[in-house]
Amino acid sequence: MKFGIIVFPGTWSDQDCYYALHDILGQEADYIWHKETKLSGYDCLILPGGFSYGDYLRAGAIARFSPVMAAVEQFADKGGLVIGICNGFQILCEAGLLPGVLLPNSSLQYRCQWVNLRVENSNLPFTSKCCQEQVLKIPISHYEGNYYTDEATLQGLEINGQIVFCYSTSSGKITNEANPNGSLRNIAGIINKKGNILGMMPHPERACESLLGSTDGNIIWESIIEHYQGSSG
Amino acid sequence: MSTTKEALDRVALSEDEYKLIVQRLGREPNEVELGMLGSLWSEHCGYKHSKPLLKFLPSKGKGVMVKAGEENAGAIDIGDGMVVVMKMESHNHPSAVEPYQGAATGIGGIVRDIFTMGARPIALLNSLRFGPLTQARNRYLFNGVIAGIAAYGNCLGIPNVGGEIFFADCYSTNPLVNVLCLGIAEKGKLVRAKTSGADDLLVLAGADTGRDGIYGASGLASRTFEDERELRPTVQVGNPFLEKLLIEACLELAQTDWIVGMQDLGAAGLTSATVESAARGGCGMEIDVLKVPRREEDMTPYEVMLSESQERMLVIVKKDYKDRVKSLFDRWEIPSNVIGRVSNNGLAVIKEGDKVVAQIPVSLLVSPPFYRPRVKKPSWITELQSFKANTVPDLKPRQCNSVLLRLLASPNIASKELVYRQYDHQVMNNSVVLPGNDAAVLRIKPSPKPSPLKGEGKERVKGIALTTDGNSRYCYLDPFLGGVIAVAEAARNLVCSGAEPLAITDCLNFGNPERKDVMYCLEQCIKGIARACREWQIPVISGNVSLYNETKGNAIYPTPVIGMVGLLDDINTYCTISFKDEGDLVFLLGNLLPPGDNENGLGGSEYLELVHGLVKGKPAIALDLEKRVQCCCLEAIKKGIIKSAHDCSDGGLAVAIAESCIMGNIGFQSEGVHPESSSGQDSRLDSILFGEHQSRIVVSIVLSSVVKLTKIARKWQAPLTFLGKVGGGRLVIESCIDLPLTKVRGAWCGGLSKVMFAV
Numbered sequence: 001m002k003f004g005i006i007v008f009p010g011t012w013s014d015q016d017c018y019y020a021l022h023d024i025l026g027q028e029a030d031y032i033w034h035k036e037t038k039l040s041g042y043d044c045l046i047l048p049g050g051f052s053y054g055d056y057l058r059a060g061a062i063a064r065f066s067p068v069m070a071a072v073e074q075f076a077d078k079g080g081l082v083i084g085i086c087n088g089f090q091i092l093c094e095a096g097l098l099p100g101v102l103l104p105n106s107s108l109q110y111r112c113q114w115v116n117l118r119v120e121n122s123n124l125p126f127t128s129k130c131c132q133e134q135v136l137k138i139p140i141s142h143y144e145g146n147y148y149t150d151e152a153t154l155q156g157l158e159i160n161g162q163i164v165f166c167y168s169t170s171s172g173k174i175t176n177e178a179n180p181n182g183s184l185r186n187i188a189g190i191i192n193k194k195g196n197i198l199g200m201m202p203h204p205e206r207a208c209e210s211l212l213g214s215t216d217g218n219i220i221w222e223s224i225i226e227h228y229q230g231s232s233g
Numbered sequence: 234m235s236t237t238k239e240a241l242d243r244v245a246l247s248e249d250e251y252k253l254i255v256q257r258l259g260r261e262p263n264e265v266e267l268g269m270l271g272s273l274w275s276e277h278c279g280y281k282h283s284k285p286l287l288k289f290l291p292s293k294g295k296g297v298m299v300k301a302g303e304e305n306a307g308a309i310d311i312g313d314g315m316v317v318v319m320k321m322e323s324h325n326h327p328s329a330v331e332p333y334q335g336a337a338t339g340i341g342g343i344v345r346d347i348f349t350m351g352a353r354p355i356a357l358l359n360s361l362r363f364g365p366l367t368q369a370r371n372r373y374l375f376n377g378v379i380a381g382i383a384a385y386g387n388c389l390g391i392p393n394v395g396g397e398i399f400f401a402d403c404y405s406t407n408p409l410v411n412v413l414c415l416g417i418a419e420k421g422k423l424v425r426a427k428t429s430g431a432d433d434l435l436v437l438a439g440a441d442t443g444r445d446g447i448y449g450a451s452g453l454a455s456r457t458f459e460d461e462r463e464l465r466p467t468v469q470v471g472n473p474f475l476e477k478l479l480i481e482a483c484l485e486l487a488q489t490d491w492i493v494g495m496q497d498l499g500a501a502g503l504t505s506a507t508v509e510s511a512a513r514g515g516c517g518m519e520i521d522v523l524k525v526p527r528r529e530e531d532m533t534p535y536e537v538m539l540s541e542s543q544e545r546m547l548v549i550v551k552k553d554y555k556d557r558v559k560s561l562f563d564r565w566e567i568p569s570n571v572i573g574r575v576s577n578n579g580l581a582v583i584k585e586g587d588k589v590v591a592q593i594p595v596s597l598l599v600s601p602p603f604y605r606p607r608v609k610k611p612s613w614i615t616e617l618q619s620f621k622a623n624t625v626p627d628l629k630p631r632q633c634n635s636v637l638l639r640l641l642a643s644p645n646i647a648s649k650e651l652v653y654r655q656y657d658h659q660v661m662n663n664s665v666v667l668p669g670n671d672a673a674v675l676r677i678k679p680s681p682k683p684s685p686l687k688g689e690g691k692e693r694v695k696g697i698a699l700t701t702d703g704n705s706r707y708c709y710l711d712p713f714l715g716g717v718i719a720v721a722e723a724a725r726n727l728v729c730s731g732a733e734p735l736a737i738t739d740c741l742n743f744g745n746p747e748r749k750d751v752m753y754c755l756e757q758c759i760k761g762i763a764r765a766c767r768e769w770q771i772p773v774i775s776g777n778v779s780l781y782n783e784t785k786g787n788a789i790y791p792t793p794v795i796g797m798v799g800l801l802d803d804i805n806t807y808c809t810i811s812f813k814d815e816g817d818l819v820f821l822l823g824n825l826l827p828p829g830d831n832e833n834g835l836g837g838s839e840y841l842e843l844v845h846g847l848v849k850g851k852p853a854i855a856l857d858l859e860k861r862v863q864c865c866c867l868e869a870i871k872k873g874i875i876k877s878a879h880d881c882s883d884g885g886l887a888v889a890i891a892e893s894c895i896m897g898n899i900g901f902q903s904e905g906v907h908p909e910s911s912s913g914q915d916s917r918l919d920s921i922l923f924g925e926h927q928s929r930i931v932v933s934i935v936l937s938s939v940v941k942l943t944k945i946a947r948k949w950q951a952p953l954t955f956l957g958k959v960g961g962g963r964l965v966i967e968s969c970i971d972l973p974l975t976k977v978r979g980a981w982c983g984g985l986s987k988v989m990f991a992v
């Protein structure tokens with residue numbers, strides 16, 4: 001399976017994603033410069049974390065206009081898997097590929113810490129190897145991760161099973177204390193209606209080795225790989 | 234003399250220095266020349282007062298690739314074809330004036346020093362000093378500095394893995410912001426910051442040049458100042474996004490053979506970058522200021538040459554490759570322009586179009602006069618040292634619980650999570666031991682080339698450990714021993730993490746060097762550091778001196794900060810401070826009872842200041858014992874015997890045990906140790922529990938390892954005392970301390986926020 005890792009000016013999780021996929025999981029991976037307009041030969045695209053264009057405006061607000069974004073949209077229209085992590089999630093929201101916005105954290109401070117994520121929907125290409133309501137230990141690192149949307153959209157997300165991950169306690173309870181950024185309903189990750197574009201604030205590429213404290217990120221990557229192997233025969 | 238005292242003051246030159254310039258130049262310098270001289274001869278760039286003393290520090294050692302002062306940062310070989318590049322630098326004065334941008338651009342500057350050498354920056358640490366947070370101004374400085382470090386470092390995607398924060402009154406108007414960056418490079422790929430031959434081109438890449446930061450080196454960093462507000466325009470504004478692009482572009486450039494050297498623009502901007510590169514190569518250089526892109530109109534040559542606008546790099550390009558260099562920068566959307574060339578006449582020639590506006594020999598610009606005034610021990614130090622512990626009452630057993638809780642909640646000891654959770658400490662996927670331990674431990678990803686160890690089963694992966702240390706209270710009471718202890722403690726922290734100490738970078742923060750007592754402290758601290766370096770045989774590979782840290786005659790404590798890197802041959806042997814499992818045995822490596830009343834560990838202790846309001850007495854250390862304790866600990870960690878190791882420092886033994894409990898979320902019960910009955914004529918209860926005797930490490934092991942640990946301790950002649958067992962939910966030290974872990978944790982975790990939000 002071949003992953004494409006999109007690099008905007010200011011992206012920094014690109015190398016971590018490459019390392020996790022290529023060096024740890026033994027998958028093929030390429031960097032894709034944001035000026036590319038044609039994407040072919042990829043089975044999954046990753047929009048990694050970082051500060052695209054410095055995020056001096058709203059996070060992701062400039063990157064969404066990068067030439068590569070039209071190609072990402074076409075790729076997704078054809079059913080390709082897209083995962084936006086952290087800044088990638090922000091860009092997907094800014095581009096309208098996912099609903100809602102990511103506001104500054106309620107603390108008005110950056111937060112880098114381990115969090116627990118409860119899997120809300122394990123019937124997705126990204127989560128098929130998780131158990132329903134399994135708790136994953138994965139770190140966050142962001143200033144604007146406070147998910148917000150209007151009431152109607154939120155209801156839609158809930159009804160359609162589009163809420164994928166919620167911040168929880170280690171035993172899977174959804175509490176205010178477990179919410180590191182003030183996100184609506186503790187939302188940490190959502191998916192589009194069609195089920196092929198995932199956005200999440202936590203960094204699964206940072207949770208792939210026991211040496212670094214967790215291998216729970218691999219469950220997400222391995223779900224994607226298994227989905228690909230299943231769908232490609 | 235045709236210049237005025239006012240003009241000289243502006244560039245921080247004395248009248249005598251001006252006379253020297255006239256004599257050496259054979260004429261009076263013009264305004265541009267005087268500005269260039271003032272910057273390069275400033276304390277900040279020229280090290281006028283410190284250079285004669287820095288030669289005491291050992292610069293040579295095993296594996297040293299680039300020595301202190303040779304380049305932008307030092308470099309040391311860590312084997313397997315990899316080199317570590319490291320430097321620490323201060324951004325104290327800018328941070329005092331404008332905390333957010335001052336600290337942010339401090340990060341920007343130190344990161345440039347590292348990637349300038351072709352090394353990828355992989356870790357940041359910061360060592361900070363503030364006045365007490367009970368004052369509003371100090372809270373403003375504290376919040377601003379931390380937000381600035383977070384904003385700049387996080388945007389770059391370089392993990393901020395550790396450091397320290399200390400509070401004392403003397404830093405109220407003079408906060409210290411020392412930042413350390415470490416990078417990694419392939420052995421043959423280091424880039425030098427020097428010119429080689431005539432006709433090489435000088436290319437300026439990065440930000441446009443503005444009026445920000447003029448007089449930064451001479452005005453801000455090289456004299457004391459009374460009113461910080463008037464100096465705000467001398468602080469620069471950072472653009473971390475541009476810096477991130479520069480990192481990627483310059484590291485790509487470092488892999489080519491198109492360039493001769495690279496040099497970032499820091500203090501004294503274009504002046505120091507061009508002149509110092511030319512001086513290193515024994516060349517001259519010629520610049521046309523009209524070719525320097527500006528962000529403001531009508532800038533004079535003087536302003537262009539002295540601007541300290543951030544995120545600019547000077548690249549010395551081989552003539553035939555200028556187009557390729559240009560297109561590489563273009564791809565990263567970074568402006569780059571040829572602004573001049575290297576010459577072989579030894580002159581720095583600055584032109585504005587066809588008109589020569591400055592012409593001075595490079596050798597004159599980089600040869601400031603050096604000062605080494607005769608100093609003697611000031612009487613105030615003798616007076617402080619004459620303190621006798623028996624003038625303060627010892628603790629009664631019933632007071633110990635509350636004193637321990639007070640110490641744990643003291644901002645100097647309390648958890649700094651409030652701070653480091655604002656820094657990305659995990660990006661790059663190398664952070665094995667996170668902030669909150671004795672040292673940060675990072676995995677070094679093996680280079681893509683096959684390692685010789687491959688094939689013998691599992692590939693061995695190396696690691697490095699990093700720490701910054703410097704107890705300024707000790708340095709205030711005894712500058713020599715304070716310097717010794719700073720190095721000893723840094724080494725001890727690395728050893729507790731399982732790393733072999735390898736090299737030092739230092740940041741020497743002191744008051745006004747024109748004061749004799751300040752110079753005495755500087756000299757003694759340097760000699761102390763040098764003494765300890767020789768003991769461990771570790772070199773100082775880079776460093777920085779920050780003087781004039783005083784306001785209205787009040788100097789900071791002498792504050793040397795030691796940044797130290799250590800090596801783990803096998804990353805899997807790392808060790809943390811947290812107690813692990815029920816029933817593990819806890820031992821103290823080092824002396825439980827101090828040998829005599831003079832060495833009761835109370836002098837300069839956190840306990841003495843917090844409980845008795847005194848900063849007095851004298852620290853003590855026996856280097857021989859320290860060395861043996863460390864060797865014993867490291868050997869036992871490498872052999873997999875030790876499950877946790879934590880050095881006893883601020884707050885002494887009781888605090889060290891408490892921290893190991895908190896981090897491991899498990900209790901401790903002492904056995905056989907009765908501090909109360911042990912204390913008597915020669916030792917005191919407060920000294921045993923909270924005294925800061927050096928050379929001590931609290932370790933835990935499984936029961937079955939007792940014999941092995943005892944053997945290793947005997948081999949090194951390291952004292953070993955059984956303290957008790959890990960387990961339960963309480964911290965119990967017989968007959969004096971008995972507290973539930975929740976309370977212990979609450980005090981430690983909440984200490985900082987309690988002060989921050991109490992007002």
